[in-house]
Amino acid sequence: MTGSTAAKRLSSALLAAAIFLAATCTTAPAAQNKDPDWPCVQPKVTELSLVQVWNGxxxxASAKDWSKDKDVSELVDKLAQRRVPVADAQKQIRDFAARLPADEAKDRxxxxxxxxxxxxxxxxxxxISGIGRYARKQIELAARLRKERSELDALSAKPDASANEVAARTxxxxxxxxxxEERVxxxxxxxxxPTxxxxxxxxxxxxxxxxxxxxQ
Structure with a gap:
């Protein structure tokens, strides 16, 4: 691949990334996206509140001691794994509830x-923290690629440039x-x-x- 072709490829990649990032910033509610590095369309909400997911x-107060209950703790570990289908996880919940004596069910x-x-x-x-780090690395990588492209263009323009060096850097x-591109x-x-x-x-x-x- 020639230096010119590599430059065009890079330009296309950077343009695609710029369009993607611009779209996410304009689509997501501005009030929710105070972090300039947040790259997602989805609003950045670092933590949930219980009322958002619980309608029971x-x-x-004793519920906060769940980690002290061996059976409950082990079940939490299993159910939280995303590789377990939701339907299977729901069945495990129903089976667990059915096994509990009435006086234990109200606590456990x-x-x-x-x-x-x-x-x-x-x-x-x-x-969410990982996504932020991911986005920052993309920004850093984009800046480095632009710099390398500029240096390669300058090298290719020299009459005495080494063809082997140009090819290797290309x-x-x-x-x-x-x-x-793959990371974009x-x-x-x-x-x-997160959703x-x-x-x-x-x-x-x-x-x-x-x-x-x-x-009940």
Whole structure:
């Protein structure tokens, strides 16, 4: 690939990234996107509140001790894993609720809700922090690629430039540009993860609420 072709490829990649980032900034509500590095269409909400995902009765203070209950803690670990289909996770909740004696259900089901919220809200916050780091690395990579492109253009313009050096640097730039393009494409999917976690949490919490109502 020639230096000119690499430059055109890089220009296209950077233009695509610029359009993508501009679109996300104008589409998301300005009040929600105070972080200039936030690259997603989805508003940046670093933490959820329990009322956003729970429509059941108020949880007792004892629910915060969920991690001290071995069975509840182990179930939270299983249900929070996104590789477990939501339908399977909901069945595990129903089975757990059905096994509980009535006097235990009123304490342990609220613990399950609190445990799911604490675990999945923390995971979601970690993902959002990771997206911010991801976006900053993209900005840094874009700046470095522009600099390397400028240097390559200057080198290629020299009458005595080494053809081998130009070819080597062109190949290197092309490889870095491909990585940049792949990361731009991946960003769209990465941005969906916090929403997917929130939707999963809501679905599981709703299932617990239904189980609690049936046990009343």
């Amino acid at each position: 009765p108020e949880l007792p 089901l609220p613990m399950l809700v609190q445990g799911l919220f604490d675990r999945m809200n923390a995971e979601r916050s970690q993902v 190949d290197e730039l092309d490889g870095e540009t491909r990585i940049f 494409q991946s960003l769209t999917y990465v941005c969906e993860v 997917l976690i929130e939707q999963r949490l809501y679905a599981l919490a709703k299932t617990v609420a239904e189980a609690m109502k049936q046990r």
